[in-house]
Amino acid sequence: MARATTVSLREKKQKGQKITMLTAYDFPTAQAMDEIGIDMILVGDSLGNVVLGYETTLFVTMEEMIHHTKAVTRGARNTMVVGDMPFLTYHLSVEDALRNAGRFMQEGGAQAVKLEGGRERAAVVKAVVEAGIPVMGHLGLTPQSVHQLGGFRVQGKDVETAKKLIEDARALEEAGCFSIVLECVPSALAERITKEISIPTIGIGAGAGCDGQVLVSHDLLGLFSGHVAKFVRQYAQIGKIMRESFKAYKDDVESGSFPAEEHCYGIKDEVLSKLY
Ligand code: KIV
Numbered sequence: 001m002a003r004a005t006t007v008s009l010r011e012k013k014q015k016g017q018k019i020t021m022l023t024a025y026d027f028p029t030a031q032a033m034d035e036i037g038i039d040m041i042l043v044g045d046s047l048g049n050v051v052l053g054y055e056t057t058l059f060v061t062m063e064e065m066i067h068h069t070k071a072v073t074r075g076a077r078n079t080m081v082v083g084d085m086p087f088l089t090y091h092l093s094v095e096d097a098l099r100n101a102g103r104f105m106q107e108g109g110a111q112a113v114k115l116e117g118g119r120e121r122a123a124v125v126k127a128v129v130e131a132g133i134p135v136m137g138h139l140g141l142t143p144q145s146v147h148q149l150g151g152f153r154v155q156g157k158d159v160e161t162a163k164k165l166i167e168d169a170r171a172l173e174e175a176g177c178f179s180i181v182l183e184c185v186p187s188a189l190a191e192r193i194t195k196e197i198s199i200p201t202i203g204i205g206a207g208a209g210c211d212g213q214v215l216v217s218h219d220l221l222g223l224f225s226g227h228v229a230k231f232v233r234q235y236a237q238i239g240k241i242m243r244e245s246f247k248a249y250k251d252d253v254e255s256g257s258f259p260a261e262e263h264c265y266g267i268k269d270e271v272l273s274k275l276y
Helices: 006-016 027-036 061-075 094-106 119-130 143-149 159-176 187-196 218-223 238-255 269-273
Strands: 021-022 038-045 080-084 113-114 135-140 179-183 201-204 214-215
Touching: 006 021, 021 027, 021 218, 027 038, 027 061, 038 061, 061 080, 061 094, 094 119, 119 135, 119 159, 135 143, 135 159, 159 179, 159 187, 187 201, 214 218
Parallel strands: 021 038, 021 214, 038 080, 080 113, 113 135, 135 179, 179 201, 201 214
Antiparallel strands: none
């Protein structure tokens, strides 16, 4: 399958075909997604939560993101990879944002970057797009602003904030974004935004009216125990399988049943006998 592009994604929207996106942070996961033909892989800064064990995404660095983006692009031979710009890597100046976005492409091998925020990021988006780097926006619950937002909560529930979201989506489209993630937004509002702009919306906790969907792969796979957000559909309980497998291995080593004959390498008796 040919790698998705900003053009083919927009065509999908026009044809009413749904766009699929998942997060990945390593080579084998990216390879699996590449094989099944997912449209886009996001190397999300959710890396901080689900892989690195940070409390929030605010601690994620450029070096960590580049390291994992490289692993993902090695596995994603035919899939568009979007690198998520970490907190404070596009806030300080346009030059800074350009340099960091460029690193995702040049060092990470990504085909696009994502950054959080609305009209306040328009100048940065415009500059990065003008440098030839496709930018995906991210509105609604933007985890890098969790302290400002007062927690992980649904956004755009009153007239003022809903209007602001619509205006922000328009501003990002005008600035040149090729797509926008809508996170934790009421479904009817996400649908309204989707109809108002010509670029694809990718929802997470934003209902079925978006042009596409994204989930954090660890959530979908049930890779860890703990709170599961309302918008997640879990397709497996891999965390449970991991724990059971590790426990069985531990028991087998302790009881002496592993390794068994079939796991061992032989040596000729004549060789052994000459050792003494
Ligand atoms: O970091 C991430 O995984 C994200 C998705 C939740 C959209 O930004």
